[in-house]
Amino acid sequence: MATLRGEPVDRPAVSFYEIGGFRIDPADPDPYNIYNSPDWQPLVELAEEHSDLIRMMSPVRERSIDPSGSATGAGWQEFFQEETQDDGETRITRTVLTVGGRTMTQITKRDRQVNTVWTVEHLLKDADDVMAYLTIPDEVFAEQIDTTPLEAEDAALGDRGIVMVDTEDPLCAAAALFSMEDYTILAFTEPALFHRLLEKMALRIHARTAEVSRRFPGHLWRIYGPEYASEPYLPPAMFKEYVVRYVEPMVRAIQTHGGYARIHCHGRLKNILELIAGMGADALDPIEPPPQGDVELREVRERHGRQMVLFGNLEVADIELLPPPRFEEKVKRALAEGTAGPGRGFVLMPSASPYGRELSPPTLRNYETILRLAGAI
Secondary structure, eight states: OHHHHTOOOSSOEEOOTTBTTBOOOTTOOOTTOGGGSGGGHHHHHHHHHHSOEEEEEOSEEOOOSSSSOOOOSTTHHHHEEEEEEEOSSEEEEEEEEEETTEEEEEEEEEETTBSOEEEEEOSOOSHHHHHHHTTSOGGGGOOEEOOHHHHHHHHHHGGGEEEEEEEEOHHHHHHTTSOHHHHHHHHHHOHHHHHHHHHHHHHHHHHHHHHHHHHSTTOEEEEEOGGGGSTTTSOHHHHIIIIIHHHHHHHHHHHHTTOEEEEEOOSOOTTTHHHHHHTTOSEEEOOOOTTTSSSOHHHHHHHHTTTSEEEEEEOHHHHHHSOHHHHHHHHHHHHHHHHSSSOSOEEEEESSOOOBSOOOHHHHHHHHHHHHHHTOO
């Protein structure tokens, strides 16, 4: 919290992102729980005992219909039908939407060995699908907001960490309904129609943000989705149209009640940094180094470090693949660039976390290096 406020700290904060970011139960026998693998036990313990925990939590009790949307309102079954097949190795969920005389299908897949959900068929494919989707009454997507679990976790963490409210932006909610190619084509060729879809998503997301900010004030938030409009997908002018217009009100709502708005954006940042800072963002992650990104952490610190706390900038691929001596060099460089000169604050953090059931001993050693060099162990 001192880092977020721009106050002096005795060492840089250090987070493992998803590891420690989610409450993990290694004893859960669910075959899809990769964390019950013996490989994961030392790393989970390392995160819980020594890192600065940032629990990512949603305040919405929701039923997922896409990677970032929800549907809990009356009339759900009038439009959506969902079925899941699970053979113990693979879980496949098929969602069928019937509206406006059209039938649309989404299929997701989860493998037992990998902690991620792949969308193998996206719900919306073209402009006609969007027109039909827009006719779904907004009450179908009504949400039940509950900040009680966030408050309980905040109290349970004590001085071991903080709770971070995790939310998509309207662009994420909309773009995730399409494949990347269909999304980018629609965003380029049908901007008026795409704005209508964004406005439909913003209706509930903006209301949720304002309500949760009021109920759970003074906390860190992560807003994810802006990368959908970063280069090479869309040019900076469209980032302004599809991100700034809809995320800036979220930033203001969060800050109105003393919260801190952290923008999550992978990939190329160089040409959109001014737009992100212009929204009044308090923090930015994960600031990936080249070649994954296109700007050095040092430059971001020089340009916007007085305004924003910088989270980064270690690549998870380096954690998994580099031998420990070479990875140590990466950590030293991130620490040097993230803390050089005047700035609001820096949090040493990877861009993501491993998502396979097996972890190698060098991977664990590299995580230990992160903590050691940050002074956390």
